[in-house]
Amino acid sequence: MTTQPKKARVSTTVNGQPVDVLVAPYQSLLEMLREVLGLTGTKEGCNDGNCGACTVSLDGRIVDSCLVLGAEADGKRVDTIEGMARPEGLHPLQQAFLEEAALQCGICTPGFLVAARALLEREPHPSEERIRLWLAGNLCRCTGYDKIVGAVRKAAALDGAGNGRAAG
Amino acid sequence: MTITEKPQQQYKVIGTRPIRHDGLEKVTGRAVYGADVKFPGLLWGAVLRSPHAHARIKKLDVSKAAKMPGVFAVMTGADLVDLESKLVDMGEEIDNLAYTTKKLMADDKVVYKGHPVAAVAAVDLNTAQEALKLIAVAYEPLPVVLTVEEAMAPGAPLVLDDLVGEHLTGEARNTNIAKHTRYEFGDTAKGFARAAVTVERTFKLTMVHQGYIEPQNATAQWNQDGKLTVWTSTQGAFNVRDAVASILKMPESNIRVIPLEIGGGFGGKIPIYLEPVAAVLARKAGRPVKLVMDRKSVFEATGPTPGGTIRVKVGADSAGNITAAEADLRYEAGAYPGSPVGAGAQCIFAPYRLPNSRIDAYDVVVNKPKTAAYRAPGATQAAFAMESVVDEVAERLGIDPLEFRLRNASREGDRRADGPIFPRIGNVQVLQAAKRSAQWNAPLGAPSAPHKKRGRGVANGFWFNGGMKSSCNLAVNKDGTVAMVEGSVDIGGTRASIAMQAAEVLGIPAEDVHPTVGDTDTVGQTDVTGGSRTTFATGYAAYLAATNVVKQMMGRAAKLWEIDESGIEFKDGTFFSKSDPELRLTFKQVAEKLDETGGPLSATGTVNMRGAGGAFSTQIADVEVDTETGKVDVLRWTVVQDVGKAIHPAYVEGQMQGGAAQGIGWALNEEYFWDDKGNMHNSSFLDYRMPTALDLPKIETVLVEVPNPNHPYGVRGVGEAPIVAPVAAIANALRDALGTRFTETPMKPSRVLAAIKGGTLDGAATAASSNGASRRGRR
Structure with missing residues (x-):
C-alpha cells in the first residue's frame, strides 16, 4: 500500500534458530515477534515499557520488546518464552510456576519467566528482596506476587540442590 | 493456614x-489469548476517540479516510x-442497551x-491509525460535570439530555441523578439518641481501574450465510453473544x-466495547477484522470503578453496642447510568447487626467513562467509609x-440493613480467627528509623457472591x-477447581478430568465469570454432570454383572455389588467396557443457582510511614476469610x-x-501506579472454612x-501510626505528608487528627 515505507531485512537469531525477516522501520521487536514471526507467547500489555509483559532477552539482556525496534534485532540473539522449555522438559522456573500456582490469568507469566530466568542466570541464589527488586519491572495484577516470588525461590533452590537443570 | 469449622468429610x-x-x-507461551488470533485476510481496526469530555459533534466527515489506499471500511x-x-x-451489572449502543460509538x-x-478497518494497524487522522470532526465543547457534587x-449541565431519573418521588427529568434508592430499618433518630458516642464523617474517593494487563480485543468474521463469529477476551461469552445480537438486531443463534x-478482567471485561464495532467493520469490509485497544484507551474509555462521596454516621452505647447507623453514598456512574452504588449500599452495613439503619444511594452521571464492575463492585468504597468510622467509634469507647x-x-438469622436475612455466614468465625492470627498477636x-512511624489497622469486608x-x-x-466442556471462562484457575469437583464425584484423579472452556455453540448457557460464582455454580453443574455419569456407569456395571442396578454401590471410584464381594470394578474398568455395554457415555449438568453464600474477609495491615516523604510501606499483611470450602487451596x-x-494499590497509589x-492525566502504567513485587x-x-449449605x-x-x-485497613493503620484519620483516597505520599504537616492537600487545616480521643493501648 502506498502508505507503507520500505521494509528492512533483519537477520537475527530467535530461540537459537537463524531467521531472516522483513520488518517495517516503525515496527517494534514485539510486533516483529508477534505479527511477522507468529511468536505470540510474548504479550502486549501497554506498548510503552511499563508492564513487562513483552519481556524478551536480547543478546542476554532483558528488554521490553515494545521499546526496541525490530530492526535493532539485526545481528542479535533474541530469546523468548517459546524457547524456554526443552523437548525433554520444562525449565525449572516453568515447573516451579506450575507447582506453586504462581499464575492466575497467565498474561504476565511469559514476561515474568523470561525476566526471572535472566536473574537466576546472573545470581543463582537471590534473596527474596533481590527477587522482588528484579521483578519490579513486571506487573502482575492477579497474584499479589507472593506465589511468583515463591516459585522463583523454589526454582533457585532446586538448582542449588542439583535437582534441576542449570537455569538458562 | 486453614481453619475448618468442624470435622468435615474426607475428600x-x-x-x-x-x-x-x-x-x-x-x-510455555502457547495459550491463545484474544490478541493472538490471526486469519488469512485479517484486517486491523482502529477507533477514533473524542478529545473532549463533553461536546456536540457538529460535523463528522469520513470520506477522505474511506478513500485512503489500504482502508477497507469506515464506520x-x-x-x-x-x-x-x-x-x-x-x-454483575445491568446495562441499558440504548446507552450501550451510544457508548460503543457516539451519536x-x-x-x-x-x-x-x-x-476504520485497514490492511494493517499502521494504515488504520493513519486513516483515523483523515477523519474530520468539528466539536462544539460543552460544560463538563466531573464530580457528584457538581452533577x-x-x-x-446535563450529561444526558434524555435521562429519566428514578427518584424517591418518581420519574425525574433534567437531572444527573439516575437513581436514588433508600433502605430504612427501625428509627435511626431514636437510636442515635441512645448513643454514648456518635461519629460522622464524609469520605471522598477517586476512580480507580481494574488494571488487567491484557487490553480489550475482539475479532469478527462473517460467513456468507449471515452468521457471525466473534473471538474475544471476555468474562462471559454468552452475555457478549446476546448483547451483540440485540445491538446488531440479529438472532443470537446466528452468532458464535x-x-x-483472558488476561485479567476483575469485572472490567463483562461489558462490551469492541465486539459490535469489529462486527460492523467486518461486514462492511467483507473480511475478518481485529481490534485491540491501546493502554491509554483502556484507561480512558473502559469502565473503572467509581469515585464519589460517602457520608457515614454510627452511634454506639457505652457498652459498645451499635445503636444506629446511617449512610449516604453518591457514586459516579460515569457518562451513563449504572454505578455499583446499589451493591455498595447493600454491603456497607453487612458486617454489623444494626437495630436502626438508613441508607441512601445515588447513582450519578458525570462526564467520565462509564464505570464497570471491579471486584466486589461498590463495596470497597463503602467499607473504607464504614470501617473507618467503626474504628473511630471503638477507639473513642476504648x-x-x-x-x-x-x-x-452479624450472624445467621440477622437481617441485613437492605432486607435479606443472613443464611449461614462466617463473620464471627473470621473475626475470631483474625484475633488469633499470628500478625494480630505479634x-x-x-x-526502622527515627523519622518513621508504625501503625496497625484492621477492617472487615463483605461481599454477597453470585449464583x-x-x-x-x-x-x-x-x-x-x-x-469436560464447561461454559465459564477461566480467569484464574477455575478449569482446575471445576474439574476437581467432577473428579471427586467420579473417584478419579483431578488430572484424569480434561477441562475445556466451551464457546456459545458447544456448551449450554453460562453466565459471566464474575460475582465469585464460577467455582460455586459451574462447579455445581460439574458435580451434577458427574453424578449423572456415575449413575449411568452403574447401569453399565449392572449389565456386565447381569444384576440389577439397585444392587450396586459406588464408593471411592469403585463400583461393587452389595451382595457379592467378588464383583468390584473401578471407574476405569467400567469405562474400558463402554463399547460392550452400550457405547458412548456422556452427561450434562446445568444450574441456575441461588444461595451463593456471602463471604467476609478481615484484614490486618502493619504499615510504616516515612514522616519526611509521606511514603507508606506495608510491612506485613494478613487476609482472614471465610472461603466455605477451598477446592484448590493454592488458588x-x-x-x-x-x-x-489490588486493595493496597487502591489505598496508597491508584487514582484517575x-x-x-x-x-485524565495519568493514563499509562508509569503514572497510574499499580503495586509491583517490591511494593x-x-x-x-x-x-476459614464455614461450609455453604x-x-x-x-x-x-x-x-x-x-x-x-484493604483501603479501610490502611486508613486505620495510618490513624494508629500518625493519629490522623484519612478520609480521601489515595493515601499517597503528598496527602500523607500534608497531613503530617497539619494540613490537607488543598491547604485546609485538618480537624481529623485533633479529636482528643485516647489512643488504644499498643499490644
Whole structure:
C-alpha cells in the first residue's frame, strides 16, 4: 500500500534458530515477534515499557520488546518464552510456576519467566528482596506476587540442590 | 493456614493442590489469548476517540479516510441502530442497551474523553491509525460535570439530555441523578439518641481501574450465510453473544462467540466495547477484522470503578453496642447510568447487626467513562467509609477494634440493613480467627528509623457472591479419563477447581478430568465469570454432570454383572455389588467396557443457582510511614476469610492475596488524576501506579472454612471479598501510626505528608487528627 515505507531485512537469531525477516522501520521487536514471526507467547500489555509483559532477552539482556525496534534485532540473539522449555522438559522456573500456582490469568507469566530466568542466570541464589527488586519491572495484577516470588525461590533452590537443570 | 469449622468429610481430590490443567500452555507461551488470533485476510481496526469530555459533534466527515489506499471500511455511530431502552443482565451489572449502543460509538454528542466517534478497518494497524487522522470532526465543547457534587448541584449541565431519573418521588427529568434508592430499618433518630458516642464523617474517593494487563480485543468474521463469529477476551461469552445480537438486531443463534484466554478482567471485561464495532467493520469490509485497544484507551474509555462521596454516621452505647447507623453514598456512574452504588449500599452495613439503619444511594452521571464492575463492585468504597468510622467509634469507647466488631457482628438469622436475612455466614468465625492470627498477636516492632512511624489497622469486608446459570458437559473416555466442556471462562484457575469437583464425584484423579472452556455453540448457557460464582455454580453443574455419569456407569456395571442396578454401590471410584464381594470394578474398568455395554457415555449438568453464600474477609495491615516523604510501606499483611470450602487451596490463597494487593494499590497509589476539563492525566502504567513485587510484603492468608449449605462441598465464592477491607485497613493503620484519620483516597505520599504537616492537600487545616480521643493501648 502506498502508505507503507520500505521494509528492512533483519537477520537475527530467535530461540537459537537463524531467521531472516522483513520488518517495517516503525515496527517494534514485539510486533516483529508477534505479527511477522507468529511468536505470540510474548504479550502486549501497554506498548510503552511499563508492564513487562513483552519481556524478551536480547543478546542476554532483558528488554521490553515494545521499546526496541525490530530492526535493532539485526545481528542479535533474541530469546523468548517459546524457547524456554526443552523437548525433554520444562525449565525449572516453568515447573516451579506450575507447582506453586504462581499464575492466575497467565498474561504476565511469559514476561515474568523470561525476566526471572535472566536473574537466576546472573545470581543463582537471590534473596527474596533481590527477587522482588528484579521483578519490579513486571506487573502482575492477579497474584499479589507472593506465589511468583515463591516459585522463583523454589526454582533457585532446586538448582542449588542439583535437582534441576542449570537455569538458562 | 486453614481453619475448618468442624470435622468435615474426607475428600480425595478436593483440598489438594494439583497442577492446573491449562498451566503448561500458559508457562510455555502457547495459550491463545484474544490478541493472538490471526486469519488469512485479517484486517486491523482502529477507533477514533473524542478529545473532549463533553461536546456536540457538529460535523463528522469520513470520506477522505474511506478513500485512503489500504482502508477497507469506515464506520460511525450512524452504522449502529438506535435501540429502545432495554435492560440486559450482563451478569454483575445491568446495562441499558440504548446507552450501550451510544457508548460503543457516539451519536451526535460525546460524553467522556475517549468516547469512540468513528472506526476504520485497514490492511494493517499502521494504515488504520493513519486513516483515523483523515477523519474530520468539528466539536462544539460543552460544560463538563466531573464530580457528584457538581452533577447534583441545581442547574448543573446535563450529561444526558434524555435521562429519566428514578427518584424517591418518581420519574425525574433534567437531572444527573439516575437513581436514588433508600433502605430504612427501625428509627435511626431514636437510636442515635441512645448513643454514648456518635461519629460522622464524609469520605471522598477517586476512580480507580481494574488494571488487567491484557487490553480489550475482539475479532469478527462473517460467513456468507449471515452468521457471525466473534473471538474475544471476555468474562462471559454468552452475555457478549446476546448483547451483540440485540445491538446488531440479529438472532443470537446466528452468532458464535469464542472466548479466548483472558488476561485479567476483575469485572472490567463483562461489558462490551469492541465486539459490535469489529462486527460492523467486518461486514462492511467483507473480511475478518481485529481490534485491540491501546493502554491509554483502556484507561480512558473502559469502565473503572467509581469515585464519589460517602457520608457515614454510627452511634454506639457505652457498652459498645451499635445503636444506629446511617449512610449516604453518591457514586459516579460515569457518562451513563449504572454505578455499583446499589451493591455498595447493600454491603456497607453487612458486617454489623444494626437495630436502626438508613441508607441512601445515588447513582450519578458525570462526564467520565462509564464505570464497570471491579471486584466486589461498590463495596470497597463503602467499607473504607464504614470501617473507618467503626474504628473511630471503638477507639473513642476504648474498645479493641476487633472486639468491637465481634460484639456487633452479624450472624445467621440477622437481617441485613437492605432486607435479606443472613443464611449461614462466617463473620464471627473470621473475626475470631483474625484475633488469633499470628500478625494480630505479634508486636508491631520499633520503626526502622527515627523519622518513621508504625501503625496497625484492621477492617472487615463483605461481599454477597453470585449464583446464576452454568453448564457443563462430561464424556467418558474408554481409558477411564473424562473430557469436560464447561461454559465459564477461566480467569484464574477455575478449569482446575471445576474439574476437581467432577473428579471427586467420579473417584478419579483431578488430572484424569480434561477441562475445556466451551464457546456459545458447544456448551449450554453460562453466565459471566464474575460475582465469585464460577467455582460455586459451574462447579455445581460439574458435580451434577458427574453424578449423572456415575449413575449411568452403574447401569453399565449392572449389565456386565447381569444384576440389577439397585444392587450396586459406588464408593471411592469403585463400583461393587452389595451382595457379592467378588464383583468390584473401578471407574476405569467400567469405562474400558463402554463399547460392550452400550457405547458412548456422556452427561450434562446445568444450574441456575441461588444461595451463593456471602463471604467476609478481615484484614490486618502493619504499615510504616516515612514522616519526611509521606511514603507508606506495608510491612506485613494478613487476609482472614471465610472461603466455605477451598477446592484448590493454592488458588484460593491466590485470590485472597491478589484481592488484598489490588486493595493496597487502591489505598496508597491508584487514582484517575483529572484536570477540570475531564482529561485524565495519568493514563499509562508509569503514572497510574499499580503495586509491583517490591511494593508488597508477603501476604499471609488464613482460610476459614464455614461450609455453604447450598453447595454439596460447601463452596462459597472467594474472589471478590478480599478487595473490600484493604483501603479501610490502611486508613486505620495510618490513624494508629500518625493519629490522623484519612478520609480521601489515595493515601499517597503528598496527602500523607500534608497531613503530617497539619494540613490537607488543598491547604485546609485538618480537624481529623485533633479529636482528643485516647489512643488504644499498643499490644
